[in-house]
Amino acid sequence: METMTKKNKMYLAGEWVHREKTLPVNDPQDNRLIATVPAASAADMIYAIEQAKEGFRICSEMPVHERIAVLHRAADWINEKREAYAITIASEGSKTIKEARKEVRRCVETLRISAEEARRLNGETISFDQMPGSENRLGYYYRFPIGIIGAITPFNDPLNLVAHKVGPAIAAGNAIIVKPATVTPLSALMLAEAFDHAGLPAKILSVITGNAGEIGDVLVTHPDVRMISFTGGLATGKAIMQKAGLKKMSMELGSNSPVIVLNDANFDDAVESNVSGAFWAAGQNCLGVQRIYVQDGVYDAFVSKFVERTKKYKTGAKQSEQTDMGPMISEKEAKRVEQWVREAVERGARLLCGGNRNGAFYEPTVMTDVPEDCRIVKEEVFGPVVSIFKVTGLEEAIEKSNRVDYGLQAGIFSRDIDKVFRAVRKLDVGGVMVNDSSDYRIDAMPFGGVKGSGIGREGVKFALQEMTEPKVVCFRLTP
Numbered sequence: 001m002e003t004m005t006k007k008n009k010m011y012l013a014g015e016w017v018h019r020e021k022t023l024p025v026n027d028p029q030d031n032r033l034i035a036t037v038p039a040a041s042a043a044d045m046i047y048a049i050e051q052a053k054e055g056f057r058i059c060s061e062m063p064v065h066e067r068i069a070v071l072h073r074a075a076d077w078i079n080e081k082r083e084a085y086a087i088t089i090a091s092e093g094s095k096t097i098k099e100a101r102k103e104v105r106r107c108v109e110t111l112r113i114s115a116e117e118a119r120r121l122n123g124e125t126i127s128f129d130q131m132p133g134s135e136n137r138l139g140y141y142y143r144f145p146i147g148i149i150g151a152i153t154p155f156n157d158p159l160n161l162v163a164h165k166v167g168p169a170i171a172a173g174n175a176i177i178v179k180p181a182t183v184t185p186l187s188a189l190m191l192a193e194a195f196d197h198a199g200l201p202a203k204i205l206s207v208i209t210g211n212a213g214e215i216g217d218v219l220v221t222h223p224d225v226r227m228i229s230f231t232g233g234l235a236t237g238k239a240i241m242q243k244a245g246l247k248k249m250s251m252e253l254g255s256n257s258p259v260i261v262l263n264d265a266n267f268d269d270a271v272e273s274n275v276s277g278a279f280w281a282a283g284q285n286c287l288g289v290q291r292i293y294v295q296d297g298v299y300d301a302f303v304s305k306f307v308e309r310t311k312k313y314k315t316g317a318k319q320s321e322q323t324d325m326g327p328m329i330s331e332k333e334a335k336r337v338e339q340w341v342r343e344a345v346e347r348g349a350r351l352l353c354g355g356n357r358n359g360a361f362y363e364p365t366v367m368t369d370v371p372e373d374c375r376i377v378k379e380e381v382f383g384p385v386v387s388i389f390k391v392t393g394l395e396e397a398i399e400k401s402n403r404v405d406y407g408l409q410a411g412i413f414s415r416d417i418d419k420v421f422r423a424v425r426k427l428d429v430g431g432v433m434v435n436d437s438s439d440y441r442i443d444a445m446p447f448g449g450v451k452g453s454g455i456g457r458e459g460v461k462f463a464l465q466e467m468t469e470p471k472v473v474c475f476r477l478t479p
């Protein structure tokens with residue numbers, strides 16, 4: 001399947017280049033080879049960084065209106081070819097074609113918001129005369145781009161999460177080098193195609209494919225790379241931070257999202273929202289619903305309805321319009337989830353549906369009575385498994401929600417405004433979705449978490465702030 005016009009090439013400082021050594025890109029559904037990409041060397045990454053120095057000069061000197069125009073042209077290109085982009089996501093990754101189409105729409109939105117935020121990257125005047133002795137001074141601060149940004153991205157949203165780094169970087173006037181997930185590089189390369197066609201000057205953007213250890217370490221440790229914008233697992237984030245040394249860090253890491261359902265919740269709404277939130281992208285979603293704390297007055301009815309609805313969630317071939325959920329990213333990951341579920345069941349958990357694996361496919365799975373010290377409760381499952389717990393009330397639900405070393409987003413279903421605001425204040429997370437599951441995001445909102453879920457925020461305006469620095473300018477006027 002023709003997934004991109006620049007087959008078997010990577011985007012190195014504005015040039016499409018082959019390499020003799022290549023890596024396979026396989027469809028996780030059947031392991032079919034769909035493409036090969038260059039296995040870049042450490043020398044390639046060093047070259048990309050060298051070229052990015054000139055790229056940063058070029059981008060930082062581009063008038064803002066030119067950056068805005070490039071971002072909109074790239075968005076236009078992707079929108080015109082949206083089905084090809086969706087097919088690529090649904091081929092190299094584990095999303096269904098329906099899920100992939102939504103990611104492409106969001107990528108277009110992310111680039112357009114980046115263009116808008118480029119217009120709003122302003123400073124402020126400063127009243128220096130607030131201090132005695134500074135009566136004859138005036139000035140301001142403005143924000144300037146920080147230089148070369150190293151972006152490392154995960155497999156599960158292989159297009160939009162790359163756009164969340166490339167869009168703001170270019171909007172702010174930086175140069176950026178992307179090391180996409182080794183298993184899903186094609187979408188990132190197609191994003192580069194869009195910018196190439198949009199007329200982005202050479203050397204500003206590179207998308208370097210290859211083994212993380214070899215090229216990732218170079219990108220992370222090189223002194224001319226002034227920021228690492230990482231999205232991925234907690235363990236990888238920690239490893240990167242230890243290697244990086246003194247540079248800006250944006251860490252969008254793992255999660256283990258809780259949802260609270262109180263007795264007064266809109267019951268059917270809570271069921272529908274959390275089934276979708278749990279099994280979207282086969283649960284390989286940092287905002288995926290992993291734990292649901294249901295108040296005792298509606299617990300039995302909720303569990304029954306949730307299981308009934310889960311059993312109707314259709315697992316199958318990703319390219320079928322009737323499929324709700326595809327495979328996981330690999331059989332290895334599906335086996336890990338299978339093992340975590342088995343551990344829980346052996347320790348007394350009740351398996352109410354799912355629990356079966358076929359290759360990389362793992363059925364949507366619901367458990368109750370899961371011991372709280374099981375990995376599937378404490379760690380990030382990153383798979384299609386939900387554990388439902390009965391609670392006596394809001395305080396118990398909040399306390400148990402906060403017990404894990406993650407804090408990205410949570411959901412709460414209730415009509416009681418006082419209880420909702422109590423949860424908003426006390427849930428130790430970066431976002432609380434009220435009468436939505438934890439799996440709700442728009443690309444303009446601040447996005448990120450606390451504890452093991454990361455450092456800093458994405459969401460375009462907030463990424464732009466992280467990818468720039470303030471510079472103060474003060475004039476002393478002669479009396």
Ligand SMILES: NC(=O)c1ccc[n+]([C@@H]2O[C@H](COP(=O)([O-])OP(=O)(O)OC[C@H]3O[C@@H](n4cnc5c(N)ncnc54)[C@H](O)[C@@H]3O)[C@@H](O)[C@H]2O)c1
Nearest residue numbers: 153154155180181182212216232233236252253254255286
């Ligand atoms: N918080 C968020 O916004 C967000 C969004 C999506 C995914 N995630 C998280 O990402 C994880 C799933 O994605 P994944 O499996 O691709 O994560 P991962 O940590 O395995 O890999 C992420 C990226 O890091 C690279 N990498 C791995 N080891 C590296 C190293 N030593 N040096 C440099 N780069 C290295 C990988 O090649 C990949 O490009 C989950 O934990 C999920 O919660 C978080």
Ligand SMILES: O=C[C@H](O)CS(=O)(=O)O
Nearest residue numbers: 156157284285286287441
């Ligand atoms: O996997 C985590 C993603 O950031 C969530 S979303 O796809 O951006 O909503």
